[in-house]
Amino acid sequence: xxxxxxxxLTDTQRARFPRLSILAVEILPIPAMSDEPExxxxxxxxxxxxxxxxxxxxxxxxxxxxxxxxxPDVLLKDSYDLLSFA
Numbered sequence: 807x808x809x810x811x812x813x814x815l816t817d818t819q820r821a822r823f824p825r826l827s828i829l830a831v832e833i834l835p836i837p838a839m840s841d842e843p844e845x846x847x848x849x850x851x852x853x854x855x856x857x858x859x860x861x862x863x864x865x866x867x868x869x870x871x872x873x874x875x876x877x878p879d880v881l882l883k884d885s886y887d888l889l890s891f892a
Contacts, residue, residue: 811831814830
């Protein structure tokens with residue numbers, strides 16, 4: 807019943823696997839991907855139909871970012887966040 811990070815931080819594991827333990831300690835605390843980036847990524851398939859498959863990856867990225875930023879709740883949330891730091 808030990809968390810993976812605590813297990814990799816033990817002296818035994820650090821001595822036995824020095825590089826791997828450093829890598830594990832750096833990677834394990836990273837949170838899993840949230841739902842919002844996954845939704846934005848999945849929406850790209852609806853943008854690129856078979857007839858529009860000649861869009862470059864850069865154009866597709868720009869289109870998806872603009873569509874995401876144009877949502878009123880995103881702009882409103884970012885505005886409130888900016889105001890709270892002022």
